[in-house]
Amino acid sequence: MGKTVAITGAASGIGQAATKRLLGEGWTVFGLDISAERLRAASNDPNFKPVVCDVADPNRVVAAFADIGFASATLDALICCAGILRIGPLDSMSVEDFDQVFAVNTRGTWLCAREALPLLRKAAKPDHPSRIVLLSSVAALRPKVQGGAYAASKAAVSQLCRVLAAEVAGSGVLVNALAPGTVDTPMIHAVSNPAQTGRYRPSGVSPVGRIATAEDVVDVIGFLLSDAARYVTGTTIPVDGGTQAAFVPPTGA
Numbered sequence: 001m002g003k004t005v006a007i008t009g010a011a012s013g014i015g016q017a018a019t020k021r022l023l024g025e026g027w028t029v030f031g032l033d034i035s036a037e038r039l040r041a042a043s044n045d046p047n048f049k050p051v052v053c054d055v056a057d058p059n060r061v062v063a064a065f066a067d068i069g070f071a072s073a074t075l076d077a078l079i080c081c082a083g084i085l086r087i088g089p090l091d092s093m094s095v096e097d098f099d100q101v102f103a104v105n106t107r108g109t110w111l112c113a114r115e116a117l118p119l120l121r122k123a124a125k126p127d128h129p130s131r132i133v134l135l136s137s138v139a140a141l142r143p144k145v146q147g148g149a150y151a152a153s154k155a156a157v158s159q160l161c162r163v164l165a166a167e168v169a170g171s172g173v174l175v176n177a178l179a180p181g182t183v184d185t186p187m188i189h190a191v192s193n194p195a196q197t198g199r200y201r202p203s204g205v206s207p208v209g210r211i212a213t214a215e216d217v218v219d220v221i222g223f224l225l226s227d228a229a230r231y232v233t234g235t236t237i238p239v240d241g242g243t244q245a246a247f248v249p250p251t252g253a
């Protein structure tokens with residue numbers, strides 16, 4: 001019998017790449033995204049089950065996972081990729097922008113994990129634990145000016161990962177987070193024009209000489225879903241080409 005996963009942010013960026021990879025490996029994927037149009041375009045694979053869901057809306061998250069439970073009864077994995085970035089100095093950021101960042105990145109991640117856990121626990125077996133993979137960020141480890149709200153929301157995700165992992169370990173669910181650096185995704189493209197973003201800059205090219213592709217991150221998601229990671233839980237793994245390891249001055253600096 002094939003495995004089943006729920007992926008948030010499934011119609012864009014890392015979530016879309018994870019959806020494509022796992023469908024190709026025979027998983028049934030419940031893809032959650034706020035955009036019905038993007039979900040329709042994300043995949044025509046019969047094992048792709050689109051679920052329109054705004055993770056910032058608690059009622060919609062509860063309903064979405066109730067629908068998934070009705071359709072599947074169990075989940076082998078949850079991958080939380082939905083996220084937003086709002087930039088600007090903390091001393092002038094609007095309450096609306098600040099709250100939206102936390103509503104999607106932090107509360108939305110927690111809500112999805114909370115609602116998925118009954119289904120994950122049902123699927124868990126002593127030799128085959130269920131998995132939760134959360135998307136933190138290199139910003140949680142090395143924040144940037146004008147990205148304070150985003151960095152704080154992702155640091156919170158890493159802390160939620162640690163505590164949740166300890167709380168649910170006894171029920172056969174492993175919980176880990178990834179901290180990507182700059183990844184070639186639509187969210188990063190939207191904040192890559194210095195004329196529009198003030199002092200904020202993406203981390204950019206890493207010490208290994210390039211920015212990440214979404215597939216680089218999905219490779220590590222694949223590890224966390226594999227038997228090789230059956231004793232790994234409660235950690236945030238940087239996937240950043242060494243970006244947060246040490247500062248590398250620009251050439252000629």
